[in-house]
Amino acid sequence: MAIPQYIRIKDAVRRRIEQAELRPGDRVPSENQLVAEFGVSRMTARRALLELADEGLLQRTQGLGSFVADLRPLSSISQIRNIAEEIRQRGHVHSCRVLVLNALPAPAELAAHMGLAAGELLYHSVLVHLENALPLQWESRHVTASLAPDYLQQDFSQTTPSAYLSAVAPLAEADQTVEAVLPAPSVADALAMPGDQPCLKITRRTFSHRGVVSLAELLHPGDRYRLGSHIDA
Known part of the structure; x- marks a missing residue:
């Protein structure tokens, strides 16, 4: 049985996208151009x-x-979302690697950012979150120990820092900045990406009604992640 003409066109356009002849944002051939190229009707x-x-x-x-869609995950810049839930809502599988989980006295500069006295106890975690086994986010987080006393006892291969902290110190407010940076070699290695390609870095400080709960640095490979939001005028 002959392959329908419209399927031939779909396969050809899809192949050009897969082979990067057409990239996200590129305009694809118009209906008239496809008519001329494939000898088909405009319909x-x-x-x-x-x-x-x-x-x-x-x-x-x-x-x-028609333009090639950008298929990178899109996260809201105006909401604080659990990375695991974000991945699952896309119908994908979340997993996590725990690289660091320890306690330390707060250095003076970090203590100032978190509203603590220098030397006060902090917990520190470094995790890599994966989507369908592909690294998506490197997370380094400092946590006020007095507000999350059981932080080091959590199994972050099964839950996330965001989920635990939301339960023990509910979010009241947050501030965050977004910038493009080149990853440190260890971060690039953990994210399975070239060190000369940029990351999207989110620095996020979260507050409960009792004070600063955590200060997190979240790095994403720039070609795997986007931020966006909807604005009502």
């Missing part, structure tokens, strides 16, 4: 593009055409 070309858009590979904009 057939339109069906191919519509189905690729329905499958999430393309974004169609009225009057402008």
Whole structure:
């Protein structure tokens, strides 16, 4: 049985995306261009593009055409979300590697950021969160020990710092900054990425009603993660 023409077009466009001939944001050939290239009707070309858009590979904009969709995970910049839940909501599998879990006296500069006295007890964790076994986030977190006394006893291969801290010191407010940085060699290695490619770095300080709960640095490979939000005018 002959392959329908619209499927031939879909396969050709999909192959160009997979082989990086077309990249996220690139405009794909128009209906008229596909008609000329494949010798099909405009209705057939339109069906191919519509189905690729329905499958999430393309974004169609009225009057402008069809563009390759950006399939990197998109996280809200205006919400504090548990990375594990974020991954599961995409229908993917979250896993975690625990690299560091210890206690230390707070250095003066870090203590100042957390509203503590120098030398006060902090807990420190370094984790790598994976999505479908691919590293997505490197998390270094300092936690006020008095607000989360059982932090070091948690099994962070089964839960997350965010989930535990939300339970024992509910979030009241947070501040965060976002910047592009080059990863340290150890971070690049943990994220399985080249050291000369940028990371998206989020620095986040969270507060309960009793004070600063944690200060976290979250690094994501720039080609695997995005931040965004919806704004109502």
